[in-house]
Amino acid sequence: MSTIFVHCGQAGNEIGGVVWRLAWAEKPPRRWFFDERGTARAVFVDTEPKVVRGVVRSLGPERVHPRCALVEQSGRGNNWAMGYGGVDGGGRNGIADAALEALRWQWERCDWCTGVVLSHSIGGGTGSGLGSLLLQELRDEHPRHYLTAAAMCPFAAGELPLGHYNATLALSFLQEFADAIILFDNTQLLRHLTSSAAVQSHAASHSSQQPARLDMKHLDAYVGSGLAGLTFPTDGPLGRRPFDAADLVIGRGVAGEPPDERIKHRLLQLLGGSPCSPFPVDYKLSASPATALPSQNALRSLTLVSNRSSAGPQLEQILIRARLQLLGKAYVHHFERHGVSTEFIAERAEYMQTIVDEYEGCRAAFAGSQPPVVSPVRAAGAAASLSPRGTLPSPGNPAAPLTPSNIAGAAQGFALR
Ligand SMILES: Nc1nc2c(ncn2[C@@H]2O[C@H](COP(=O)(O)OP(=O)(O)OP(=O)(O)O)[C@@H](O)[C@H]2O)c(=O)[nH]1
Numbered sequence: 001m002s003t004i005f006v007h008c009g010q011a012g013n014e015i016g017g018v019v020w021r022l023a024w025a026e027k028p029p030r031r032w033f034f035d036e037r038g039t040a041r042a043v044f045v046d047t048e049p050k051v052v053r054g055v056v057r058s059l060g061p062e063r064v065h066p067r068c069a070l071v072e073q074s075g076r077g078n079n080w081a082m083g084y085g086g087v088d089g090g091g092r093n094g095i096a097d098a099a100l101e102a103l104r105w106q107w108e109r110c111d112w113c114t115g116v117v118l119s120h121s122i123g124g125g126t127g128s129g130l131g132s133l134l135l136q137e138l139r140d141e142h143p144r145h146y147l148t149a150a151a152m153c154p155f156a157a158g159e160l161p162l163g164h165y166n167a168t169l170a171l172s173f174l175q176e177f178a179d180a181i182i183l184f185d186n187t188q189l190l191r192h193l194t195s196s197a198a199v200q201s202h203a204a205s206h207s208s209q210q211p212a213r214l215d216m217k218h219l220d221a222y223v224g225s226g227l228a229g230l231t232f233p234t235d236g237p238l239g240r241r242p243f244d245a246a247d248l249v250i251g252r253g254v255a256g257e258p259p260d261e262r263i264k265h266r267l268l269q270l271l272g273g274s275p276c277s278p279f280p281v282d283y284k285l286s287a288s289p290a291t292a293l294p295s296q297n298a299l300r301s302l303t304l305v306s307n308r309s310s311a312g313p314q315l316e317q318i319l320i321r322a323r324l325q326l327l328g329k330a331y332v333h334h335f336e337r338h339g340v341s342t343e344f345i346a347e348r349a350e351y352m353q354t355i356v357d358e359y360e361g362c363r364a365a366f367a368g369s370q371p372p373v374v375s376p377v378r379a380a381g382a383a384a385s386l387s388p389r390g391t392l393p394s395p396g397n398p399a400a401p402l403t404p405s406n407i408a409g410a411a412q413g414f415a416l417r
């Protein structure tokens, strides 16, 4: 049983590098993640060469199969339309074909593949646009397997002019084609890590240690170890198994130790009850000390992914910014030039609005203690609406349920100890 990873665009590959360094550092190494020759069951793809080459160099070229490290020279100019349609538009997207071919190749070499985990940012061009296309195509090829996206949201200040359009478009595709979305928010991550660094620096002021300076690498380390904590195999009633989208809380630690009731109690306090699930906190334990992630320097760690309505305001902020730009038709010519019309962006924004509204409905119902009507995390095998390759799907197809429930807001809770 294996899971295949695809790392797409700059941020996706930087995070992939962290995940795979942790995978190799585990003792004994997990055979689910590697083929019989010890290379990663992963595809690293970017439209610029630098990051993928750096990641391959740092992991060791023998760890990544040459046909699974795919690069182009041009980049996608922080433009979703170029990532989705290719530089020329018109459905010709050579790197997408190559990535799908590499994924097929990886898939055929697994005895039993549970699905694919995609890591990417949704604010640029490649991770957001190419990532959207890959998910759409993978859903077409594998309607009954889990597709999970670990998506980095752009900084709220909007460091890229097209960032909020890109994020809106990508989120609408993730909602339509993925079974689970793990949202990381750069702004929240930076805030969280800055306050942790402040605490550490306060402690360091009493010692001779210098406080660390925060940069993107710290964000990547945090996200990568969170993703590893979630997606590495655990010991469940069915034996050791890799990640599936049903896991919500994963404890890793000392052999045979039962779940700590105090931690469970604290988690319940933190999360509150859930009107959606009779099991608001579910543990999947890893019984081997080896699975305590080495980067954490701890024998025990707990990874938490919570499916909470708090993802709603996060999505809303992205949407509001995109809609404000759309009102003034700001920058839309960048998309039109590559075959994505203003109407299409408006449609996808409208689609995302329904998700935000559903989250708001959940929050309102929760506040009034009325159990809201939401479906559970979409099960593997749920039908998704499919579009012919290279054509843009129209949103709102009834086959793709408009529920917020497959978007998990993960930013606040990761790696609780
Ligand atoms: N957390 C995190 N975010 C990043 C990283 N690199 C870029 N970002 C964020 O991702 C967005 C830009 O996406 P990139 O991943 O650089 O873009 P890309 O997917 O390579 O697409 P193009 O370069 O436009 O072709 C911005 O919001 C950045 O803040 C990273 O290493 N970690």
Ligand SMILES: [Mg+2]
Residues within 6 Å of the ligand: 009, 010, 048, 075, 076, 124, 126
């Ligand atoms: Mg790039």
